[in-house]
Amino acid sequence: MSRFSLEENQKILVTQSSLPPIEEYIEKIREIWDTKWLTNAGVMHNELQKELENYLGVENLALFVNGHQALELALQALEMEGEVITTPFTFVSTTHAIVRNGLKPVFCDINTRDYTIDVDKLENLITDKTVAIVPVHVYGNICDVERIDEIAKKYNLKVIYDAAHAFGVKYKGHGVAEFGDMSMFSFHATKVFNTIEGGAICFKDKELESKITGLRNFGIRNEECIDLVGSNAKMNEFQAAMGLCNLKHIEEEIQKRKSIVETYRECLANSEVVILEEQENVTSNYAYFPVLLESNQKRDELYTYLKEKNIYTRKYFYPLTNDIECYKDYDCNDTPVAKNVASRVLTIPLYADLDKDVAIMICKEINNFLNSKNE
Ligand SMILES: *Cc1c(COP(=O)(O)O)cnc(C)c1O
Numbered sequence: 517m518s519r520f521s522l523e524e525n526q527k528i529l530v531t532q533s534s535l536p537p538i539e540e541y542i543e544k545i546r547e548i549w550d551t552k553w554l555t556n557a558g559v560m561h562n563e564l565q566k567e568l569e570n571y572l573g574v575e576n577l578a579l580f581v582n583g584h585q586a587l588e589l590a591l592q593a594l595e596m597e598g599e600v601i602t603t604p605f606t607f608v609s610t611t612h613a614i615v616r617n618g619l620k621p622v623f624c625d626i627n628t629r630d631y632t633i634d635v636d637k638l639e640n641l642i643t644d645k646t647v648a649i650v651p652v653h654v655y656g657n658i659c660d661v662e663r664i665d666e667i668a669k670k671y672n673l674k675v676i677y678d679a680a681h682a683f684g685v686k687y688k689g690h691g692v693a694e695f696g697d698m699s700m701f702s703f704h705a706t707k708v709f710n711t712i713e714g715g716a717i718c719f720k721d722k723e724l725e726s727k728i729t730g731l732r733n734f735g736i737r738n739e740e741c742i743d744l745v746g747s748n749a750k751m752n753e754f755q756a757a758m759g760l761c762n763l764k765h766i767e768e769e770i771q772k773r774k775s776i777v778e779t780y781r782e783c784l785a786n787s788e789v790v791i792l793e794e795q796e797n798v799t800s801n802y803a804y805f806p807v808l809l810e811s812n813q814k815r816d817e818l819y820t821y822l823k824e825k826n827i828y829t830r831k832y833f834y835p836l837t838n839d840i841e842c843y844k845d846y847d848c849n850d851t852p853v854a855k856n857v858a859s860r861v862l863t864i865p866l867y868a869d870l871d872k873d874v875a876i877m878i879c880k881e882i883n884n885f886l887n888s889k890n891e
Pocket of ligand 1: 680
């Protein structure tokens with residue numbers, strides 16, 4: 517066992533943003549002073565778009581100021597009315613994007629295997645008002661994309677993935693954005709790949725491009741034509757420059773995360789916390805490391821115990837989106853598995869520069885806590 521301990525005042529947060537070496541960023545943004553072009557489809561914006569299309573293996577990608585706007589405006593571009601099936605075990609953004617488009621979210625439960633939408637419960641929720649499915653690749657775990665595809669075809673539904681957690685993830689060798697009609701990625705500071713804030717929508721139907729990019733810029737088509745009630749959601753050049761720099765280091769970033777995850781798996785293998793198995797046929801990005809405690813009480817106690825040791829974990833996702841004030845017409849008892857998982861889950865610190873000794877120490881503290889409970 518490692519004798520490592522934290523220094524006084526040293527805090528281990530649940531995540532830490534990855535930054536490129538500062539010289540690389542400075543060199544990149546120096547070009548902005550040459551062109552004096554700060555936003556509105558600048559050189560770096562366009563370069564990042566191309567590089568990401570390449571990296572993600574998609575043909576159409578539009579960059580946004582953040583992931584939420586990408587999802588909200590992508591849904592707007594589809595001009596739908598009616599019900600959208602999604603899950604409550606997600607960040608509130610997913611549900612907000614649906615509701616802010618005047619669509620009605622219908623919450624489907626999740627499965628216990630990987631906490632993504634339970635495809636066995638999905639079909640029962642489809643009504644004649646259902647127009648789309650918005651599944652979430654939670655923690656970077658891939659939804660059952662094949663079954664979702666079958667169901668969507670059978671009922672003629674659109675599929676828009678919230679892939680905010682799934683940057684760079686592959687299923688059977690295919691980039692995750694190859695599935696469904698659209699996929700949204702978030703490049704928020706805390707995600708595997710960041711542009712400070714930022715996001716993108718990948719879409720199959722090339723014809724949607726002008727609508728999506730129009731909605732991103734007030735609906736302005738040209739100097740005299742404004743034909744959409746758009747928003748302002750453009751990615752600026754400083755964000756794009758950060759993206760270009762971070763993208764150069766993405767493989768190393770993911771490898772470092774992988775090695776922390778391997779340490780966690782090893783050190784928690786005989787512990788009573790439940791850890792998810794690795795998904796078959798999936799190349800992971802090691803975005804998050806959730807553990808499941810025996811009960812809600814134990815989860816909350818462990819959270820506090822670790823916090824007192826300066827280790828900050830997160831009850832992610834808790835509360836469920838069908839259990840928060842602004843959606844109080846919904847009942848989280850309708851999604852019992854999600855309710856149960858949300859009450860017992862804790863994500864533990866995971867980021868590329870997390871020290872292996874710290875990861876070992878975190879596991880030791882988790883095991884200490886559990887042992888003390890069993891005495
Ligand atoms: C981060 C996140 C979003 C929102 O992305 P932003 O870039 O922060 O706007 C949406 N859905 C999920 C699941 C997320 O984790």
